[in-house]
Amino acid sequence: xxxxxxxxxxxxxxxxxxxxxxxxxxxxxxxxxxxxxxxxxxxxxxxxxxxxxxxxxxxxxxxxxxxxxxxxxxxxxxxxxxxxxxxxxxxxxxxxxxxxxxxxxxxxxxxxxxxxxxxxxxxxxxxxxxxxxxxxxxxxxxxxxxxxxxxxxxxxxxxxxxxxxxxxxxxxxxxxxxxxxxxxxxxxxxxxxxxxxxxxxxxxxxxxxxxxxxxxx
Numbered sequence: 001x002x003x004x005x006x007x008x009x010x011x012x013x014x015x016x017x018x019x020x021x022x023x024x025x026x027x028x029x030x031x032x033x034x035x036x037x038x039x040x041x042x043x044x045x046x047x048x049x050x051x052x053x054x055x056x057x058x059x060x061x062x063x064x065x066x067x068x069x070x071x072x073x074x075x076x077x078x079x080x081x082x083x084x085x086x087x088x089x090x091x092x093x094x095x096x097x098x099x100x101x102x103x104x105x106x107x108x109x110x111x112x113x114x115x116x117x118x119x120x121x122x123x124x125x126x127x128x129x130x131x132x133x134x135x136x137x138x139x140x141x142x143x144x145x146x147x148x149x150x151x152x153x154x155x156x157x158x159x160x161x162x163x164x165x166x167x168x169x170x171x172x173x174x175x176x177x178x179x180x181x182x183x184x185x186x187x188x189x190x191x192x193x194x195x196x197x198x199x200x201x202x203x204x205x206x207x208x209x210x211x212x213x214x215x216x217x
Contacts, residue, residue, distance in 0.1 A: 001026050005069045007083060009036035012098055012119050013072030018043045028061065036203070052083040055090070064090045071097040071113075077104055082113045113148045135214050137182075137201060148176070148205045151214050153196050163192035171213070173206025 002025045004015040009031040015038055020034040022029045027044040029039050050057050056168035063069055069092050073080040080161035087095050088111060096115045099105035105116045126139045157165060162193050168174055179185045
């Protein structure tokens with residue numbers, strides 16, 4: 001069972017802590033605001049009113065022993081940066097931090113934070129892709145260069161196997177999975193002999209420059 005601490009019960013922190021608990025993780029929720037802790041305590045293994053910038057308190061809570069620690073301190077940039085410094089000094093192995101600006105992200109990365117996320121930006125990109133791409137159903141940024149996208153098959157794909165299409169070379173991306181019957185259908189792991197149907201949803205991964213082609217279809 002993974003042990004994960006979520007610091008900051010902003011909307012993102014709250015829903016993340018709750019979702020992690022539902023997935024069977026042992027979650028420690030931390031926030032300075034007692035009302036915020038009251039709102040999450042029924043859904044997590046442990047909840048504590050504490051200041052993430054207090055290194056002594058973070059040590060006493062055993063954060064160094066956690067599998068991951070997530071920093072979600074909202075607009076409190078100074079607190080986020082100071083908390084990241086303390087977590088690094090405590091020897092936390094995996095730190096995930098929510099960033100508010102590009103400069104904030106750069107500072108966190110310089111401090112050694114393993115993963116920096118922009119929930120609002122990433123959701124904006126997902127919605128934009130689904131609204132502007134005629135074949136794009138969903139979009140998930142993976143890192144600065146790679147993304148995962150859900151697309152309906154182009155007309156030229158229907159009735160052909162992945163091998164016949166030479167999919168990887170022709171489209172510059174990899175088909176990870178196929179949902180038969182759309183988003184609510186069942187998932188299959190494709191082989192080169194898998195034939196694409198018009199009721200398929202292709203889950204593909206590729207470089208962002210290559211994936212842009214599907215927005216223009």
